[in-house]
Structures are given as C-alpha cells and as structure tokens.
Amino acid sequence: MQTQGIASAKFILCGEHSVVYGEPAISFPFKQARIITTLKEIEGSEHQLISDFYTGTLSQAPEKLTAVKALIPHILKRYQCHSVLEITIDSSVPVGRGLGSSAVVATSITRAMLAFLKRPVISSNVLPFVNFSEDIAHGNPSGVDAITVVNEQAVWFEKEKGLQSLSLNLTLPIVVADTGIPSETRASVAAVRDLYQKNNIEVSACISQLGEISREIGKEITTHGDLHTVGDLFNQAHQLLRKLSVSSPEIENLITCALDNQALGAKLTGGGRGGCVIVLCKDKQHAQKMATQLSAAGAIKTWISMIGE
Ligand code: PMV
Numbered sequence: 001m002q003t004q005g006i007a008s009a010k011f012i013l014c015g016e017h018s019v020v021y022g023e024p025a026i027s028f029p030f031k032q033a034r035i036i037t038t039l040k041e042i043e044g045s046e047h048q049l050i051s052d053f054y055t056g057t058l059s060q061a062p063e064k065l066t067a068v069k070a071l072i073p074h075i076l077k078r079y080q081c082h083s084v085l086e087i088t089i090d091s092s093v094p095v096g097r098g099l100g101s102s103a104v105v106a107t108s109i110t111r112a113m114l115a116f117l118k119r120p121v122i123s124s125n126v127l128p129f130v131n132f133s134e135d136i137a138h139g140n141p142s143g144v145d146a147i148t149v150v151n152e153q154a155v156w157f158e159k160e161k162g163l164q165s166l167s168l169n170l171t172l173p174i175v176v177a178d179t180g181i182p183s184e185t186r187a188s189v190a191a192v193r194d195l196y197q198k199n200n201i202e203v204s205a206c207i208s209q210l211g212e213i214s215r216e217i218g219k220e221i222t223t224h225g226d227l228h229t230v231g232d233l234f235n236q237a238h239q240l241l242r243k244l245s246v247s248s249p250e251i252e253n254l255i256t257c258a259l260d261n262q263a264l265g266a267k268l269t270g271g272g273r274g275g276c277v278i279v280l281c282k283d284k285q286h287a288q289k290m291a292t293q294l295s296a297a298g299a300i301k302t303w304i305s306m307i308g309e
Pocket of ligand 1: 016017020100141143144145185189271272
C-alpha cells in the first residue's frame with residue numbers, strides 16, 4: 001500500500017518576530033510551493049528516506065533533518081505501528097527562506113502517515129504532530145507557521161489565542177522574491193531575543209509598533225481595502241524589522257529595487273537574515289513587471305500571488 005500527503009507553503013504578511021512576543025500576525029497559504037510525501041511499507045529493519053538532501057536510512061539522516069527523524073517514529077509509536085517505511089519527500093519549497101519549509105514537510109509527512117495508519121487526515125489530528133516537529137526544528141516557535149500550513153487558510157494569529165480566520169475585502173497583488181540566501185529562523189529569533197535582553201525599552205517599543213501595524217493591516221484588508229495604506233504599513237514594518245537586526249544586504253537590495261519600481265510597499269517575510277521579501281504591487285500587470293525587475297536585481301526565484309482574488 002502507498003499513501004501520499006501534500007502540504008503547501010505559507011508566507012507571513014506581517015507580524016513575524018513580534019508574534020513570538022504575543023503580538024498578532026497575519027499569514028497566508030502559498031500554494032505555488034509545496035511538498036508531497038509518499039509512503040510505502042518495505043521489508044527490512046530500517047526506515048528509508050528519499051529526498052533532495054539525503055537518501056539513506058532515516059536513522060543516519062543529517063542534522064538538518066532532525067525534526068523529520070523524530071517525527072516519523074513519534075507518529076508510529078503513538079499509533080503502536082511497527083511497520084518499516086520508505087518515505088519519499090518531493091519538495092518545491094526552498095529551505096530556510098521564510099516560507100515555512102519545516103512546517104510544510106512535517107504536515108505532508110503527518111498527512112501521509114495518518115492516511116497509511118487509516119486515521120482521519122483532519123487538522124485537529126495533524127496539528128499536534130506538526131507542533132511537535134516545529135518545537136524540535138525551531139526551539140520555541142510562535143506556532144503561526146504550523147497553524148497556517150495545517151489549516152490552509154488566511155490566518156490572524158496570536159500566540160495565546162490561536163487562529164482566527166480572515167475574510168479579505170480586497171485583492172493583494174504580491175510578488176514573493178527569493179534572495180537565494182538560506183537562513184535559520186531559530187538563529188534570527190535568538191538574535192532578536194539577545195537584542196531584547198540588551199535593549200529592552202527600544203526593542204519592546206519596536207515589537208508593540210509591529211503589533212499595531214498588524215492590527216492596522218488587518219483592518220485595511222478586511223474593511224476599507226486601501227492598497228496604498230497597506231503598502232505604507234509594509235514599509236513601516238520593514239523599517240522596524242531592520243531595527244530588530246533581521247534584514248540583510250540581499251534583502252535590502254531587493255527592497256530598493258521594488259521601491260525604485262513603484263512598489264506600493266515591500267518588506268521581508270518570515271525569519272529574515274536572508275530568505276524572501278514580499279512586494280505589494282498595484283495590479284497583476286505591475287506584479288508581472290516587478291517580478292522581472294526583481295529577477296534582474298538578483299532574486300533567484302519569484303512568484304506572483306493574487307491574495308484574495
Ligand atoms: O522563517 P519562518 O518561515 O519559519 O517564519 C518564522 C516566523 C517567526 O515569527 C520569525 C518565528 C515564529 O516562530 O513565529
């Protein structure tokens with residue numbers, strides 16, 4: 001028997017980093033990048049993993065697959081299953097670029113495994129396993145990635161309150177552009193924490209301003225629908241994230257290119273220090289032109305996402 005689990009990436013519109021401190025974040029599923037996990041039972045005594053990074057026994061997988069290595073036996077143990085598996089991971093989600101690759105791989109594996117174990121593949125069954133895996137991958141994640149990827153819907157998220165679904169009142173023409181520089185969310189969250197400990201007053205102020213920006217963006221996209229205001233708020237959020245030390249020269253290069261080409265606003269998305277930027281454009285045509293300009297400026301990949309269309 002062979003089963004499959006599919007999961008799409010996500011991107012954070014606003015609230016990355018401040019969400020770790022209890023402020024709200026808004027995030028969306030990103031269907032253009034996804035992971036498919038295929039499982040089958042095999043003879044032998046060791047699980048086998050087949051992926052772009054590594055092919056071999058699961059127990060010998062490299063450190064960056066630590067969460068995957070822990071998740072598979074954890075699920076099997078939870079359901080008292082002794083099968084030996086071949087796990088094939090087929091991914092179009094770039095790793096370490098703020099698109100939630102660790103939550104996506106955990107979700108696709110969990111879905112494939114629940115199907116294999118003949119359990120209902122529903123969010124309430126999947127989410128605890130994805131959170132288990134995210135704790136290993138990130139240390140102390142806010143949970144926004146897991147909840148967005150598992151629920152596959154626009155999300156308003158607060159750490160203590162969990163998910164509220166969002167219904168958009170306007171279309172956001174967004175270009176997601178990849179700097180090509182991988183970065184570790186765990187390290188950038190730790191860098192903000194260090195800064196917070198050293199300079200509590202200034203960093204607390206940045207975090208509450210980021211929270212206020214998320215609230216204002218939330219209001220704009222669900223009620224008034226003014227793209228220019230959302231763009232201004234993107235720019236303000238990026239300046240604050242820069243202050244929190246999570247930008248990078250490659251991110252700044254793409255932001256400058258976007259603003260030089262009449263973007264309504266641009267900011268980093270996710271952990272930062274590399275990874276992706278999101279650029280708010282006037283319409284689809286502008287987004288298509290913007291994608292070409294960002295590629296010419298060094299983005300290794302661009303995607304156009306018409307959110308809310
Ligand atoms: O870099 P990503 O896709 O894992 O996004 C992380 C978002 C942060 O707010 C920086 C961390 C978190 O746990 O919410």
